[in-house]
Amino acid sequence: MSIYDDDDVVRALGVVVDEGRGTLPYRLVHGESLVACAAWALGEAGVDIVDASVPWAGLVESGSDLVLHDPLCPMTPAAFIATCLRLAREGDRPVVGVRPVTDTVKAVAGGVVGRTLDRDAMLAVTSPLVVPAAVLSRLPGRPVPDLARTVSDLAAAGHEVQTVQAPPEGRRVTSSDELRLLEVLTTPQG
Template sequence: MKVATVLIADPEGPDPCALVRGAPLLRHAVRGVLDSGCADRLVVAVPKPALGECEVIIRAVPGAGSRCRVLACGPDRAETVRAALEAAGPSDVVLVHDVARPFVPPATVRAVAEAVFAGAEAIIPVLPVTDTVKHVSGDIIAGTSDRDQLRVVQTPVGYRPDVLDKVCARGADPLSDLPGSVRTVAGHPTALRLTTAFDVAVAEALLEEQG
């Protein structure tokens, strides 16, 4: 199984160089991918102004070496992923991951890759929804969603290369505009997206609890 991973730090997302638990967000994300043991090639796309600083961060991660390449984000995620795929070369499985989810367990990364290699066209990790979700019209509650049919999605999203090519060719976002054939594997609580100081505090508390 040859796996290429595209790790994206969006220009509108959290700063990949921001410190979390004493290290840059980007360093945590890269280590999580490499620790999975299934990333043959890793292409990291970062905002152009942060390119130099991000290259320094990545080169300091043990094991990055020749497996990792850094490039600037394109005008949108579809273009970014297309350029990253060209840089990565041929593969059996492509994982598209978000730097803002730096604490996805290596086991989850492996589960996504293995599910694609086993025959799935696309795979995404999910968690059950525990809150009650209401439909509203203006400020009036119009209905209640069935939680049993709702899931919180995470990353990485795993793709068969030909399926991802089609997603990018139509200009869709490979992280959110998913094909109808996408299936699911179990996600993990520490894989939450870190967009606010509260998110960071929650992630740190979960990691501390796990020891």
């Protein structure tokens, strides 16, 4: 599953981004915390996990690609993370997992609900976000914990961000109900 078949390949560094997510990352799915599931997926993808307290300069100086993984996408398969890392390296550009938008989205202006927006033209950022070392070295500082905002910031800075559709089990959860749905979705059938 890992992309590291060659001993000469520099391993990527990964951070499980739990900042600003409340207590939900510490809830359980299949008996394990969402944070633990996210960390295991990074490890299984061949990514070396670093603590969020590692200084920004240390991450840049490592010369490694950086994989940001949202623990609210705890069941993202390791193979998908490894694919995103491979694509980021091949294209030398950031790569982010996305899911289709399925909710109805309305425009709001001046406190008035307006027209329905075309959800086919929208994507929901999930996980991971892979930032290649060459791009990482040009960033002014540590990416913000909000992966969607980081993707927007990267694009605004002129970086082409490749989107890759995440599998259904890679969806992001934001509530207890969504977490229960993810657990049902990822329960092995037997």
